[in-house]
Amino acid sequence: xxxxxxxxxxxxxxxxxxxxxxxxxxxxxxxxxxxxxxxxxxxxxxxxxxxxxxxxxxxxxxxxxxxxxxxxxxxxxxxxxxxxxxxxxxxxxxxxxxxxxxxxxxxxxxx
Amino acid sequence: xxxxxxxxxxxxxxxxxxxxxxxxxxxxxxxxxxxxxxxxxxxxxxxxxxxxxxxxxxxxxxxxxxxxxxxxxxxxxxxxxxxxxxxxxxxxxxxxxxxxxxxxxxxxxxxxx
Numbered sequence: 455x456x457x458x459x460x461x462x463x464x465x466x467x468x469x470x471x472x473x474x475x476x477x478x479x480x481x482x483x484x485x486x487x488x489x490x491x492x493x494x495x496x497x498x499x500x501x502x503x504x505x506x507x508x509x510x511x512x513x514x515x516x517x518x519x520x521x522x523x524x525x526x527x528x529x530x531x532x533x534x535x536x537x538x539x540x541x542x543x544x545x546x547x548x549x550x551x552x553x554x555x556x557x558x559x560x561x562x563x564x565x
Numbered sequence: 566x567x568x569x570x571x572x573x574x575x576x577x578x579x580x581x582x583x584x585x586x587x588x589x590x591x592x593x594x595x596x597x598x599x600x601x602x603x604x605x606x607x608x609x610x611x612x613x614x615x616x617x618x619x620x621x622x623x624x625x626x627x628x629x630x631x632x633x634x635x636x637x638x639x640x641x642x643x644x645x646x647x648x649x650x651x652x653x654x655x656x657x658x659x660x661x662x663x664x665x666x667x668x669x670x671x672x673x674x675x676x677x678x
Contacts, residue, residue: 458607485665494654495568496669497608504665541608550620551665552598555608 476542481551569670590659603653
Protein backbone atom coordinates (compact mmCIF):
# COMPACT_ATOMS: atom_id res chain seq x y z
CA UNK A 455 0.00 0.00 0.00
CA UNK A 456 0.92 3.65 -0.03
CA UNK A 457 0.84 6.31 2.68
CA UNK A 458 1.91 9.92 2.80
CA UNK A 459 2.27 12.03 5.91
CA UNK A 460 2.08 15.80 6.16
CA UNK A 461 1.57 18.18 9.06
CA UNK A 462 -2.11 18.99 9.44
CA UNK A 463 -1.66 22.73 9.99
CA UNK A 464 1.02 25.35 9.55
CA UNK A 465 0.72 29.02 10.46
CA UNK A 466 3.06 31.76 9.25
CA UNK A 467 3.07 35.53 8.84
CA UNK A 468 2.88 37.44 5.60
CA UNK A 469 6.27 37.84 3.96
CA UNK A 470 7.78 34.86 5.75
CA UNK A 471 9.05 31.54 4.38
CA UNK A 472 7.32 28.29 5.20
CA UNK A 473 8.22 24.68 4.51
CA UNK A 474 5.66 21.89 4.29
CA UNK A 475 7.13 18.43 4.66
CA UNK A 476 5.92 15.17 3.17
CA UNK A 477 7.16 11.68 3.91
CA UNK A 478 5.91 8.74 1.95
CA UNK A 479 5.86 4.97 1.94
CA UNK A 480 4.94 3.52 -1.40
CA UNK A 481 5.10 0.25 -3.27
CA UNK A 482 6.06 2.12 -6.43
CA UNK A 483 7.34 5.62 -7.07
CA UNK A 484 7.73 7.74 -10.16
CA UNK A 485 7.52 11.21 -8.69
CA UNK A 486 6.10 13.58 -6.09
CA UNK A 487 3.64 16.34 -6.94
CA UNK A 488 2.24 19.22 -4.95
CA UNK A 489 -1.27 20.61 -5.31
CA UNK A 490 -2.93 23.66 -3.80
CA UNK A 491 -6.61 23.75 -2.88
CA UNK A 492 -8.56 26.83 -1.84
CA UNK A 493 -11.72 26.36 0.22
CA UNK A 494 -12.36 22.81 -1.00
CA UNK A 495 -12.30 23.82 -4.65
CA UNK A 496 -10.36 22.35 -7.54
CA UNK A 497 -6.86 21.24 -6.57
CA UNK A 498 -4.30 23.14 -8.65
CA UNK A 499 -0.97 21.70 -9.73
CA UNK A 500 2.08 23.43 -8.29
CA UNK A 501 5.10 21.24 -8.98
CA UNK A 502 6.47 17.81 -9.79
CA UNK A 503 9.76 16.19 -8.79
CA UNK A 504 10.92 12.94 -10.32
CA UNK A 505 14.60 13.30 -9.47
CA UNK A 506 16.41 14.30 -6.30
CA UNK A 507 16.93 17.99 -5.81
CA UNK A 508 15.19 21.31 -5.81
CA UNK A 509 12.76 22.60 -8.44
CA UNK A 510 11.98 26.31 -8.36
CA UNK A 511 8.92 27.99 -9.81
CA UNK A 512 8.61 31.59 -8.80
CA UNK A 513 7.90 31.90 -5.08
CA UNK A 514 7.39 28.16 -4.77
CA UNK A 515 10.08 25.50 -4.68
CA UNK A 516 9.83 21.77 -4.20
CA UNK A 517 12.45 19.32 -3.04
CA UNK A 518 12.74 15.57 -3.28
CA UNK A 519 15.03 13.00 -1.70
CA UNK A 520 14.18 9.57 -3.07
CA UNK A 521 16.60 7.80 -0.73
CA UNK A 522 14.83 9.34 2.29
CA UNK A 523 11.31 9.05 0.83
CA UNK A 524 10.90 12.69 1.68
CA UNK A 525 9.99 15.91 0.01
CA UNK A 526 8.95 19.41 0.88
CA UNK A 527 7.26 22.43 -0.57
CA UNK A 528 8.85 25.78 0.18
CA UNK A 529 6.80 28.93 -0.09
CA UNK A 530 8.64 32.23 0.00
CA UNK A 531 7.40 35.80 0.45
CA UNK A 532 4.13 34.52 1.80
CA UNK A 533 0.98 36.36 0.81
CA UNK A 534 -2.49 36.21 2.30
CA UNK A 535 -3.74 34.50 -0.85
CA UNK A 536 -1.40 31.57 -0.11
CA UNK A 537 -3.74 30.53 2.72
CA UNK A 538 -5.00 27.20 1.42
CA UNK A 539 -4.58 23.46 1.75
CA UNK A 540 -1.48 21.91 0.24
CA UNK A 541 -1.30 18.26 -0.75
CA UNK A 542 1.65 16.14 -1.66
CA UNK A 543 0.85 13.28 -4.00
CA UNK A 544 2.83 10.32 -5.26
CA UNK A 545 2.69 9.08 -8.81
CA UNK A 546 3.65 5.46 -9.01
CA UNK A 547 2.72 1.85 -8.91
CA UNK A 548 0.70 0.34 -11.70
CA UNK A 549 1.33 3.08 -14.20
CA UNK A 550 -1.23 5.51 -15.52
CA UNK A 551 0.02 8.41 -13.40
CA UNK A 552 -2.75 8.06 -10.84
CA UNK A 553 -2.15 10.17 -7.76
CA UNK A 554 -2.02 8.98 -4.17
CA UNK A 555 -2.59 12.02 -1.97
CA UNK A 556 -1.42 12.92 1.49
CA UNK A 557 -3.91 14.15 4.06
CA UNK A 558 -3.13 17.78 3.30
CA UNK A 559 -1.66 20.69 5.21
CA UNK A 560 -3.80 23.70 6.01
CA UNK A 561 -1.63 26.81 5.71
CA UNK A 562 -2.80 29.95 7.45
CA UNK A 563 -1.05 33.17 6.57
CA UNK A 564 -1.48 35.94 9.11
CA UNK A 565 -0.69 39.64 9.03
CA UNK B 566 -9.22 27.23 -23.12
CA UNK B 567 -12.02 25.90 -20.93
CA UNK B 568 -11.03 23.96 -17.86
CA UNK B 569 -12.43 20.72 -16.54
CA UNK B 570 -16.12 21.07 -15.78
CA UNK B 571 -18.30 18.93 -13.56
CA UNK B 572 -22.03 18.71 -13.17
CA UNK B 573 -23.85 19.04 -10.88
CA UNK B 574 -21.90 21.09 -8.36
CA UNK B 575 -24.05 19.77 -5.54
CA UNK B 576 -26.39 16.81 -5.21
CA UNK B 577 -28.47 15.76 -2.25
CA UNK B 578 -30.17 12.39 -2.54
CA UNK B 579 -31.69 9.83 -0.24
CA UNK B 580 -30.14 6.51 0.54
CA UNK B 581 -31.11 3.98 -2.09
CA UNK B 582 -31.48 6.52 -4.90
CA UNK B 583 -29.34 6.80 -7.98
CA UNK B 584 -27.10 9.70 -8.91
CA UNK B 585 -25.06 10.33 -12.03
CA UNK B 586 -22.13 12.71 -12.02
CA UNK B 587 -20.70 14.14 -15.20
CA UNK B 588 -17.22 15.34 -16.08
CA UNK B 589 -16.12 17.17 -19.19
CA UNK B 590 -12.33 17.12 -19.48
CA UNK B 591 -10.18 19.66 -21.24
CA UNK B 592 -10.41 19.16 -24.98
CA UNK B 593 -7.64 16.92 -26.26
CA UNK B 594 -6.89 15.34 -22.91
CA UNK B 595 -6.91 11.58 -23.32
CA UNK B 596 -6.39 10.84 -19.63
CA UNK B 597 -9.40 11.22 -17.36
CA UNK B 598 -9.38 10.43 -13.66
CA UNK B 599 -12.00 10.27 -10.95
CA UNK B 600 -11.12 10.94 -7.32
CA UNK B 601 -13.17 11.25 -4.15
CA UNK B 602 -12.68 13.04 -0.88
CA UNK B 603 -14.73 11.81 2.01
CA UNK B 604 -15.10 14.22 4.94
CA UNK B 605 -11.87 14.53 6.86
CA UNK B 606 -9.99 12.06 4.73
CA UNK B 607 -7.51 12.37 1.92
CA UNK B 608 -8.41 12.60 -1.76
CA UNK B 609 -8.56 9.05 -3.07
CA UNK B 610 -8.22 7.70 -6.57
CA UNK B 611 -11.22 5.90 -8.04
CA UNK B 612 -10.40 5.14 -11.66
CA UNK B 613 -8.55 6.19 -14.78
CA UNK B 614 -9.62 6.28 -18.42
CA UNK B 615 -7.35 6.54 -21.40
CA UNK B 616 -9.66 7.74 -24.13
CA UNK B 617 -12.70 5.48 -23.82
CA UNK B 618 -10.89 2.56 -22.15
CA UNK B 619 -10.65 1.93 -18.43
CA UNK B 620 -6.94 1.82 -17.65
CA UNK B 621 -7.23 1.33 -13.93
CA UNK B 622 -10.32 0.95 -11.78
CA UNK B 623 -8.56 -0.35 -8.70
CA UNK B 624 -9.95 2.46 -6.54
CA UNK B 625 -13.62 1.83 -7.22
CA UNK B 626 -15.11 0.96 -3.82
CA UNK B 627 -17.68 -1.59 -4.99
CA UNK B 628 -20.02 -2.55 -7.80
CA UNK B 629 -22.49 0.18 -6.92
CA UNK B 630 -20.20 2.53 -8.81
CA UNK B 631 -20.17 2.51 -12.59
CA UNK B 632 -18.06 4.81 -14.73
CA UNK B 633 -18.23 5.33 -18.46
CA UNK B 634 -16.51 7.51 -20.98
CA UNK B 635 -18.44 7.53 -24.18
CA UNK B 636 -16.37 8.16 -27.27
CA UNK B 637 -13.41 9.19 -25.19
CA UNK B 638 -14.91 12.58 -24.41
CA UNK B 639 -16.99 13.27 -21.32
CA UNK B 640 -17.33 10.76 -18.50
CA UNK B 641 -20.12 9.82 -16.13
CA UNK B 642 -19.95 8.21 -12.72
CA UNK B 643 -23.14 6.56 -11.56
CA UNK B 644 -23.80 5.50 -8.00
CA UNK B 645 -26.65 3.02 -7.67
CA UNK B 646 -27.97 2.56 -5.06
CA UNK B 647 -26.36 5.31 -3.02
CA UNK B 648 -25.35 4.65 0.58
CA UNK B 649 -24.61 7.10 3.38
CA UNK B 650 -20.86 6.45 3.15
CA UNK B 651 -20.84 7.61 -0.47
CA UNK B 652 -21.17 11.21 0.68
CA UNK B 653 -18.19 13.34 -0.22
CA UNK B 654 -16.71 15.47 -2.96
CA UNK B 655 -16.08 13.77 -6.28
CA UNK B 656 -13.35 15.30 -8.37
CA UNK B 657 -12.56 14.70 -11.98
CA UNK B 658 -9.16 15.46 -13.48
CA UNK B 659 -7.72 15.27 -16.96
CA UNK B 660 -4.29 15.35 -18.52
CA UNK B 661 -2.49 14.85 -21.77
CA UNK B 662 -0.80 11.52 -22.39
CA UNK B 663 2.67 11.14 -20.86
CA UNK B 664 2.36 14.22 -18.65
CA UNK B 665 2.19 14.41 -14.88
CA UNK B 666 0.22 17.58 -14.40
CA UNK B 667 -3.44 16.86 -13.83
CA UNK B 668 -6.11 19.53 -14.19
CA UNK B 669 -8.91 19.17 -11.69
CA UNK B 670 -12.51 20.18 -11.95
CA UNK B 671 -14.34 22.00 -9.15
CA UNK B 672 -15.89 18.78 -7.88
CA UNK B 673 -19.39 17.54 -7.19
CA UNK B 674 -20.43 17.59 -3.55
CA UNK B 675 -22.63 14.55 -2.98
CA UNK B 676 -24.70 14.25 0.16
CA UNK B 677 -26.60 11.04 0.82
CA UNK B 678 -29.22 11.33 3.56
